[in-house]
Amino acid sequence: xxxxxxxxxxxxxxxxxxxxxxxxxxxxxxxxxxxxxxxxxxxxxxxxxxxxxxxxxxxxxxxxxxxxxxxxxxxxxxxxxxxxxxxxxxxxxxxxxxxxxxxxxxxxxxxxxxxxxxxxxxxxxxxxxxxxxxxxxxxxxxxxxxxxxxxxxxxxxxxxxxxxxxxxxxxxxxxxxxxxxxxxxxxxxxxxxxxxxxxxxxxxxxxxxxxxxxxxxxxxxxxxxxxxxxxxxxxxxxxxxxxxxxxxxxxxxxxxxxxxxxxxxxxxxxxxxxxxxxxxxxxxxxxxxxxxxxxxxxxxxxxxxxxxxxxxxxxxxxxxxxxxxxx
Amino acid sequence: xxxxxxxxxxxxxxxxxxxxxxxxxxxxxxxxxxxxxxxxxxxxxxxxxxxxxxxxxxxxxxxxxxxxxxxxxxxxxxxxxxxxxxxxxxxxxxxxxxxxxxxxxxxxxxxxxxxxxxxxxxxxxxxxxxxxxxxxxxxxxxxxxxxxxxxxxxxxxxxxxxxxxxxxxxxxxxxxxxxxxxxxxxxxxxxxxxxxxxxxxxxxxxxxxxxxxxxxxxxxxxxxxxxxxxxxxxxxxxxxxxx
Numbered sequence: 001x002x003x004x005x006x007x008x009x010x011x012x013x014x015x016x017x018x019x020x021x022x023x024x025x026x027x028x029x030x031x032x033x034x035x036x037x038x039x040x041x042x043x044x045x046x047x048x049x050x051x052x053x054x055x056x057x058x059x060x061x062x063x064x065x066x067x068x069x070x071x072x073x074x075x076x077x078x079x080x081x082x083x084x085x086x087x088x089x090x091x092x093x094x095x096x097x098x099x100x101x102x103x104x105x106x107x108x109x110x111x112x113x114x115x116x117x118x119x120x121x122x123x124x125x126x127x128x129x130x131x132x133x134x135x136x137x138x139x140x141x142x143x144x145x146x147x148x149x150x151x152x153x154x155x156x157x158x159x160x161x162x163x164x165x166x167x168x169x170x171x172x173x174x175x176x177x178x179x180x181x182x183x184x185x186x187x188x189x190x191x192x193x194x195x196x197x198x199x200x201x202x203x204x205x206x207x208x209x210x211x212x213x214x215x216x217x218x219x220x221x222x223x224x225x226x227x228x229x230x231x232x233x234x235x236x237x238x239x240x241x242x243x244x245x246x247x248x249x250x251x252x253x254x255x256x257x258x259x260x261x262x263x264x265x266x267x268x269x270x271x272x273x274x275x276x277x278x279x280x281x282x283x284x285x286x287x288x289x290x291x292x293x294x295x296x297x298x299x300x301x302x303x304x305x306x307x308x309x310x311x312x313x314x315x316x317x318x319x320x321x322x323x324x325x326x327x
Numbered sequence: 328x329x330x331x332x333x334x335x336x337x338x339x340x341x342x343x344x345x346x347x348x349x350x351x352x353x354x355x356x357x358x359x360x361x362x363x364x365x366x367x368x369x370x371x372x373x374x375x376x377x378x379x380x381x382x383x384x385x386x387x388x389x390x391x392x393x394x395x396x397x398x399x400x401x402x403x404x405x406x407x408x409x410x411x412x413x414x415x416x417x418x419x420x421x422x423x424x425x426x427x428x429x430x431x432x433x434x435x436x437x438x439x440x441x442x443x444x445x446x447x448x449x450x451x452x453x454x455x456x457x458x459x460x461x462x463x464x465x466x467x468x469x470x471x472x473x474x475x476x477x478x479x480x481x482x483x484x485x486x487x488x489x490x491x492x493x494x495x496x497x498x499x500x501x502x503x504x505x506x507x508x509x510x511x512x513x514x515x516x517x518x519x520x521x522x523x524x525x526x527x528x529x530x531x532x533x534x535x536x537x538x539x540x541x542x543x544x545x546x547x548x549x550x551x552x553x554x555x556x557x558x559x560x561x562x563x564x565x566x567x568x569x570x
Binding site for chain 1: 381383402403404407408413415419421422423424428431432433435438439481
């Protein structure tokens with residue numbers, strides 16, 4: 001028996017995709033710009049998708065309303081950052097971070113609190129029934145969107161980047177947008193925290209075990225419903241954080257933004273293997289890179305490219321790149 | 328047998344799974360400190376009985392008492408809290424976790440492997456050396472016999488009053504089965520009450536103190552294992568074979 005049986009093949013997909021794109025793009029500097037943009041987009045999608053994949057893995061719940069937490073996070077950020085004009089207008093990146101950090105924390109808190117209510121009143125009554133879950137969570141998202149319109153109005157609201165995060169760094173002839181580097185750093189921090197929690201703590205053990213066999217976890221004496229509520233709230237809070245990042249990435253927010261991102265995050269968690277956090281990271285990075293490469297090479301097939309990517313992965317591994325054992 | 332000697336008792340238990348009526352009034356008595364075998368043909372309702380005891384399926388009628396407490400409507404975690412360990416037919420191994428992580432999870436009072444009761448762990452390692460040998464390996468990579476050893480080890484990593492095991496010899500090689508029999512004999516000697524579902528008759532004969540034979544969702548016979556082993560006509564009638 002090998003001492004280390006970790007499946008490394010899926011980890012190679014991201015560098016392989018990037019290397020395949022290099023000769024197609026031709027210019028090294030353009031490739032570097034697109035790659036950083038793709039990684040940044042992928043990291044933001046990962047932040048949003050990580051909670052959703054655990055929610056499905058733990059309780060077999062299909063939450064099509066996850067997008068509402070994205071929009072909610074982004075709109076909360078417009079309010080928080082709107083009141084901190086002195087800090088966001090400064091060219092000093094540290095002053096900008098002091099403004100963005102509370103915006104992220106408040107967005108996470110609000111999204112998490114709404115997630116708690118969403119789980120209790122919308123998801124809990126339909127445990128074990130996928131069709132009802134899809135219908136009622138989509139209904140929940142529509143209600144959420146309407147509430148956002150009632151509070152912030154139906155129109156698009158600008159969410160400009162803080163002054164210090166605007167512009168680019170030049171590396172040779174490649175322009176690397178500052179905000180994209182910030183997005184990658186935040187994504188790495190979130191992934192590291194999640195990976196550490198899942199690998200190194202008893203809570204993480206419980207979540208990983210629950211994703212594989214929740215009945216057995218209950219038979220060992222653990223209340224998996226409480227665990228699920230906790231994961232749902234954290235997943236909603238992460239979606240709220242992702243919403244802030246996505247809003248700043250797009251530099252504007254609309255109430256429908258959650259629904260727009262929903263399709264991407266479902267592609268990501270299906271590619272990754274439902275329930276797998278590492279799989280979600282790989283799926284998100286692949287989707288981010290693919291969207292940017294095809295957006296440059298063949299803009300008309302950009303959306304189709306992600307569907308094609310998902311189909312190709314599922315033909316290779318029908319359960320996603322990391323299928324969760326026992327499911 | 329007086330009620331005070333009983334650890335677990337099922338009285339008139341009915342279980343429905345969807346539209347199917349599986350258990351039709353099961354009466355089962357598990358004496359304290361003994362090993363009770365639950366026998367029966369495929370589809371007799373043995374696994375459903377165990378799952379109903381654990382609360383994984385709810386009894387629609389009847390009642391289940393453990394240590395004199397009615398546990399019929401309790402949730403599975405609450406039933407486990409009372410001191411019942413369960414090893415399901417599929418062993419319930421967390422394949423993506425290592426053997427160590429599986430054990431840490433089962434030891435509810437421990438946050439890390441270092442916090443697991445050392446003496447108890449040593450005892451488990453003597454019962455099942457494979458658990459120590461493959462401590463840091465992914466549990467999904469173990470053989471069928473090693474997984475069964477891990478499943479039982481996990482169930483006994485903390486002291487429990489009742490150990491419920493569903494078909495521990497299923498699919499195992501004869502040498503591994505002998506190993507399992509020795510382990511259950513030692514467990515029994517340590518004072519743990521055990522309820523085993525089995526299809527392997529030799530396994531049952533060598534281990535059982537008392538026996539209950541199920542058919543068509545009810546207990547058709549209950550008594551001592553020795554009596555059943557000595558009565559060929561009864562074996563033929565209940566199980567369609569001789570021990």
